[in-house]
Amino acid sequence: MADEFEPKIVAFLCKWCSSAGSDLAGVSRMQYPPNVIPITVMCSGSMSPLYILSAFKKGADGVLVSGCHPGDCHYIKGNFYARRRIALVKKLLEFIGLEPQRFQMSWVSAAEGTKYTQIIKDFVEELKPIGPQTKLRRSS
Amino acid sequence: MVNLEDLKKEAKRILEEGKIKYIIGYERSPNGMMSMPAFIKNPEDAERLTWDPSCVYNLTRFLVDEKRRKAKEKKPDTRPVAIVVKGCDSRAVVVLLQEKFINREDVYILGVSCEGAGVVDEKKLTEKLKGKKADKIEFSEKDHFLITSDGEKIKIPAQEILAERCLECRANFPVIYDEVLGEKVERRPEDPFKSIERIESLSKEERWAFWKEQLDKCIRCYACRSVCPMCYCDECVVDTISFAVAADTTAEEKAQKIKWIERSPDSSENFVYHLVRAIHLAGRCIDCGECERACPLDIPVRLLNKKLEKEAKELFDYEVGFDPEKPSLASSFKDDDPEDFIR
Ligand code: SF4
Ligand code: SF4
Ligand code: FES
Numbered sequence: 001m002a003d004e005f006e007p008k009i010v011a012f013l014c015k016w017c018s019s020a021g022s023d024l025a026g027v028s029r030m031q032y033p034p035n036v037i038p039i040t041v042m043c044s045g046s047m048s049p050l051y052i053l054s055a056f057k058k059g060a061d062g063v064l065v066s067g068c069h070p071g072d073c074h075y076i077k078g079n080f081y082a083r084r085r086i087a088l089v090k091k092l093l094e095f096i097g098l099e100p101q102r103f104q105m106s107w108v109s110a111a112e113g114t115k116y117t118q119i120i121k122d123f124v125e126e127l128k129p130i131g132p133q134t135k136l137r138r139s140s
Numbered sequence: 141m142v143n144l145e146d147l148k149k150e151a152k153r154i155l156e157e158g159k160i161k162y163i164i165g166y167e168r169s170p171n172g173m174m175s176m177p178a179f180i181k182n183p184e185d186a187e188r189l190t191w192d193p194s195c196v197y198n199l200t201r202f203l204v205d206e207k208r209r210k211a212k213e214k215k216p217d218t219r220p221v222a223i224v225v226k227g228c229d230s231r232a233v234v235v236l237l238q239e240k241f242i243n244r245e246d247v248y249i250l251g252v253s254c255e256g257a258g259v260v261d262e263k264k265l266t267e268k269l270k271g272k273k274a275d276k277i278e279f280s281e282k283d284h285f286l287i288t289s290d291g292e293k294i295k296i297p298a299q300e301i302l303a304e305r306c307l308e309c310r311a312n313f314p315v316i317y318d319e320v321l322g323e324k325v326e327r328r329p330e331d332p333f334k335s336i337e338r339i340e341s342l343s344k345e346e347r348w349a350f351w352k353e354q355l356d357k358c359i360r361c362y363a364c365r366s367v368c369p370m371c372y373c374d375e376c377v378v379d380t381i382s383f384a385v386a387a388d389t390t391a392e393e394k395a396q397k398i399k400w401i402e403r404s405p406d407s408s409e410n411f412v413y414h415l416v417r418a419i420h421l422a423g424r425c426i427d428c429g430e431c432e433r434a435c436p437l438d439i440p441v442r443l444l445n446k447k448l449e450k451e452a453k454e455l456f457d458y459e460v461g462f463d464p465e466k467p468s469l470a471s472s473f474k475d476d477d478p479e480d481f482i483r
Contacts, residue, residue, distance in 0.1 A: 049419045050377060050400050053412045070479075080473040083482070084456065088422050090481060091451045092415060092444070095339070097348025106483040119483055135348060138408040 007061035007127035009036045009120070012051060014044045014079075017068035017109050024113035032117035033124045036064075043067065044105075045078025049089045052103065056136040062102045062127045064119070069107040079107070098135055101126045141279060142191055142252055142322035147224075150250065150319055151186035154222060160248055161217050164202050165224040166195040173274040174262055177202065191224065191252050191321070193285055194277040196259045196303060198428035199223055200232040200369040203242055222248040226259070228305070230314035231426035231461025232369045237316075238464045239424075241372060251314030253322030255279045257298040258306025265301045305429035305442065308332045315462055333450045335443060351411075357437045358410045360403060364431035364441050365417065370424045377401065378413055418444035423452050423469025426461040
């Protein structure tokens with residue numbers, strides 16, 4: 001088989017829900033593509049847009065930010081702030097011409113191992129046809 | 141029409157009363173068409189003040205400097221500083237108040253009306269005059285500027301030489317003031333986001349090509365940051381790049397001072413700088429256009445901020461700089477903020 005492009009995804013997962021959700025997928029031995037580099041953050045609300053840009057700069061082909069469902073955030077309101085901020089980041093990235101598929105956000109609870117694996121599968125499938133991310137990647 | 145004598149009289153009066161520390165306003169520049177900032181302490185100097193369509197600067201940046209200076213003084217003079225503001229500039233004062241960076245009692249606001257017009261774009265005017273200098277730039281009746289050049293008086297339709305941001309301005313009259321000069325002449329732009337829609341209508345690759353060409357020019361002089369009244373953070377993420385790691389640098393120090401961005405004007409670093417800058421100004425930028433005016437490379441940096449202004453309006457119904465009591469864009473949310481982009 002020819003070398004197929006395998007996208008690198010950096011996933012910022014909140015500690016209390018999404019990270020636990022990804023753990024559940026792991027311990028339940030659910031199969032999902034190994035393209036993800038998970039990074040646990042305390043809360044989706046603690047995501048600085050700089051983390052996202054840094055990941056792209058360092059060569060991520062896709063970035064995912066995932067937090068608890070609205071109403072379930074461990075810090076009560078963190079994901080509501082995140083929802084606003086991430087919406088703006090997403091719009092801005094599209095405005096400068098980055099492919100919209102490259103930046104995603106999701107709500108994944110600690111019980112949603114299956115949802116997490118599906119999100120990653122879909123993400124990988126969407127990234128494959130658009131190829132490596134070179135726009136924001138540092139060349140040297 | 142703003143009567144300049146009224147402005148001077150009012151300035152003189154407040155200085156004579158002694159309740160004001162000094163006035164930040166505009167005066168004619170001895171060499172050049174555009175007015176420049178003036179700092180008036182003595183009542184007799186109030187004569188120097190001017191207000192005309194060449195007063196492009198957003199002077200509120202100097203309120204930031206004033207606060208810093210005051211913080212360093214042992215026995216600071218706590219009297220308020222007076223400042224001349226246009227509509228757009230007054231919205232910058234609103235944001236500084238909203239963020240509690242300054243207090244209302246620290247500033248005496250002298251609002252001036254843009255007379256249904258705005259301020260001129262120096263480059264557009266120079267082009268119009270074919271290189272000749274304007275000796276005087278005045279508001280003229282309805283939507284015109286009166287330019288005196290080489291002893292000749294020319295009337296130019298405002299639309300032709302207005303600054304870009306004035307063409308999209310939604311507040312050409314101060315929204316907050318202690319004293320205001322001139323009449324409230326409404327001028328609603330037909331399309332306040334025309335410049336943004338033009339870019340949005342391009343294809344993804346065209347947009348990328350446009351920004352790549354623009355941002356690759358950036359030499360990272362940070363003039364756009366220095367001139368912005370909202371860029372007042374004591375520490376900016378962009379500056380952690382000056383942190384040198386030596387043999388005795390502790391892990392703690394390294395963790396505190398992450399090198400997020402390199403100073404070298406590499407394409408990717410430039411993008412990160414400009415995106416971070418835009419995001420940090422989301423819901424705070426009042427579109428005074430100073431960043432763009434200050435840029436030595438003519439990069440349309442203002443458009444990145446304008447895009448987020450548009451999104452804030454469309455997604456969250458948030459408008460910047462009208463109400464100092466309102467929670468800021470980033471420190472508030474609604475239960476039904478859009479989330480159709482979330483999986
Ligand atoms: S003023 Fe222009 S060149 Fe200087 S940092 Fe800003 S965008 Fe870059
Ligand atoms: S970002 Fe530019 S237009 Fe916005 S407030 Fe700052 S200087 Fe003015
Ligand atoms: S802790 Fe999960 S989003 Fe706040």
